[in-house]
């Protein structure tokens with residue numbers, strides 16, 4: 001397998017890189033972090049105009065029909081420039097779920113808004129005390145005369161404060177043999193009675209909320225995907241989301257390595273550039289090797305997802321596990337080689353480090369994915385291909 | 386008194402004296418520093434009891450305890466979540482003044498340090514002089530009975546709370562860089578001295594940059610002779626490196642992880658503590674921590690026999706900080722998304738609202754972030770390895 005980018009893909013990467021380089025300075029990013037919203041609404045609108053938000057939706061939904069490779073290309077640049085705008089939450093997660101599983105009425109009303117950047121989404125799938133396990137769902141949805149009534153509490157709903165569309169996972173049936181059975185997904189507008197929020201900032205400069213649901217009544221049109229089997233819809237979206245954050249991680253690691261190489265050349269101690277110390281040179285070489293290995297895994301995984309390869313999920317687990325390790329190695333050493341300056345809020349290095357800390361454990365830590373990897377590889381080796 | 390009796394005396398004192406707010410400050414520590422007000426309150430309680438400087442000689446206000454008793458005291462304080470006292474005065478400058486200070490300096494400064502009237506910060510590093518400390522350029526020029534200081538110090542921890550700073554300054558450009566450095570005590574209220582806070586990655590201020598613009602300091606504030614400051618400072622660096630007991634920190638971290646792993650679910654539904662991949666990883670770090678514990682005990686034994694730690698103190702600094710960082714990573718893996726929540730107000734002892742998420746994850750991300758600095762300050766991990774290479778392996 002060798003990935004050759006199409007002309008369109010090359011153009012997408014180049015234009016994203018050019019736009020962000022010219023219009024997304026670290027200083028303006030930091031100014032946006034300090035705003036109540038936590039990102040720049042004008043940037044978001046421009047992303048929509050540039051066609052980035054529509055890039056991965058199907059043509060029949062007015063998208064450009066891109067796949068995991070396009071997600072990867074965009075998110076890699078987002079990572080490199082520490083983009084704050086909620087592409088992951090609103091487009092990859094909620095947009096992806098709505099397109100894949102929402103009822104026609106909801107799809108018609110909301111999908112074009114999500115694609116145009118006029119609406120924001122958030123996926124509320126985690127619960128307190130079990131963030132490593134998205135199938136741990138105590139929130140309930142009971143069927144009523146004309147739909148469902150939801151009760152429960154969701155935690156760390158990323159982009160919650162900005163979202164007007166939520167997708168909430170809730171238990172509609174008993175846990176089956178597979179812990180993901182009996183879980184359904186629901187589309188809920190933020191103004192629905194019974195919803196309440198606690199909003200806060202996260203360490204990587206974004207925002208999130210706790211979401212409380214008290215007798216939240218929705219119609220049966222709100223169901224996303226199959227009843228009791230929401231994970232059939234969610235799993236491919238999670239895979240795409242993992243490619244998105246791993247691509248972001250690769251972009252962030254690239255930026256960190258470039259910054260570290262540059263800084264160690266300039267920084268003089270003991271009468272010489274510290275880049276001359278072999279221990280630091282080799283450290284940077286190891287950072288480089290970690291990044292390139294991760295990039296290979298990333299490209300292959302995106303390609304396999306787009307081509308429905310039998311081992312695509314195995315590669316997703318491998319990729320997420322690898323990013324957990326590489327992200328730490330690269331960000332820890334970037335901070336270390338910068339010395340004191342790397343530990344300050346003023347310098348970009350620490351902000352990349354915090355974003356990588358978040359990505360490393362989001363959607364399951366390295367350990368979870370190592371376990372998944374070994375399970376999947378056993379399955380694959382017993383199933384004839 | 387047997388060690389066991391001593392231990393129960395210490396425990397009884399701690400139970401009685403640690404107020405809930407002070408204890409809360411200890412629980413909420415996300416770096417080597419605890420909340421300033423709570424820490425100073427605890428400082429004054431220990432001072433009243435006569436236990437504020439166990440490591441000092443008795444005649445200067447120490448406790449006269451054996452090394453074992455001092456170790457027990459440290460351990461019990463940490464395990465009871467007492468906030469760590471600021472080390473810059475009691476641990477660093479104090480012992481150094483006792484060794485090099487004049488009688489006047491000792492009589493004036495030591496009691497004020499013990500009572501907490503003076504809060505000291507350490508002005509060594511400069512923008513251009515970090516690992517290569519001897520290249521510092523902040524200059525003190527003699528003018529009659531005074532020195533006039535110009536330049537700047539950076540990464541000065543808790544300068545914003547301090548009223549005194551001890552500095553290394555350049556008094557000569559002749560000879561080796563080390564040979565032109567002097568050690569001087571400066572009152573931070575002096576005209577021309579200003580402090581600018583540096584915001585850290587967790588969003589709080591611990592370090593500062595301190596500027597000196599024609600700051601006039603009496604020559605009597607010199608510690609040691611002019612141009613002998615490097616030797617004075619070197620002995621202090623040894624206090625800094627050898628004086629910390631990592632094992633107690635590790636035990637506290639381990640207890641935290643046990644608690645997190647016994648309450649949080651991992652993928653697949655079981656508790657983290659029952660997840661075999663994770664358990665093996667915890668054991669891996671715990672074994673290294675145990676090996677370090679026995680190394681610390683070896684060093685303690687050497688001290689008791691009248692020897693010193695030598696380059697083993699560099700080993701302890703490198704491994705102690707790196708093991709600590711690995712514990713931080715394990716915590717982050719358990720708490721995961723819960724650790725993303727930034728709630729700085731909930732990290733202040735008097736906070737009365739509802740914290741978000743499980744309380745065992747409140748400090749996780751800030752600890753993880755802040756502890757990256759542990760392999761940078763006090764001689765970076767690379768510099769410490771260099772010391773071992775030179776002093777032990779003779780490379």
Ligand SMILES: Cc1cc2nc3c(=O)[nH]c(=O)nc-3n(C[C@H](O)[C@H](O)[C@H](O)COP(=O)(O)OP(=O)(O)OC[C@H]3O[C@@H](n4cnc5c(N)ncnc54)[C@H](O)[C@@H]3O)c2cc1C
Nearest residue numbers: 274275276277278279280281282283284285286774778780
């Ligand atoms: C199994 C085997 C098969 C071989 N086959 C062949 C062959 O077919 N033909 C042939 O010509 N040679 C062959 N060699 C020799 C091989 O190329 C040399 O061993 C190699 O170049 C290293 O040289 P050296 O053994 O003299 O070690 P040295 O060069 O003395 O190196 C000793 C150590 O110092 C390190 N080192 C040296 N310089 C630096 C530096 N600048 N920075 C950091 N570290 C450094 C090295 O990495 C090594 O760890 C073979 C060697 C082995 C072990």
Ligand SMILES: Cc1cc2nc3c(=O)[nH]c(=O)nc-3n(C[C@H](O)[C@H](O)[C@H](O)COP(=O)(O)OP(=O)(O)OC[C@H]3O[C@@H](n4cnc5c(N)ncnc54)[C@H](O)[C@@H]3O)c2cc1C
Nearest residue numbers: 277336337339340507509510515516540542758762765767
């Ligand atoms: C949280 C924190 C608190 C601090 N508190 C104080 C304080 O209270 N008072 C005070 O005076 N200072 C304080 N410092 C400063 C600290 O001592 C310095 O940060 C430290 O000495 C490193 O200097 P630097 O930051 O300039 O990094 P540099 O010296 O520029 O080092 C950058 C990188 O190069 C590496 N490096 C440098 N030289 C070599 C070499 N020869 N071989 C291999 N690698 C090398 C370093 O290990 C590091 O990874 C604090 C720092 C931090 C982060």
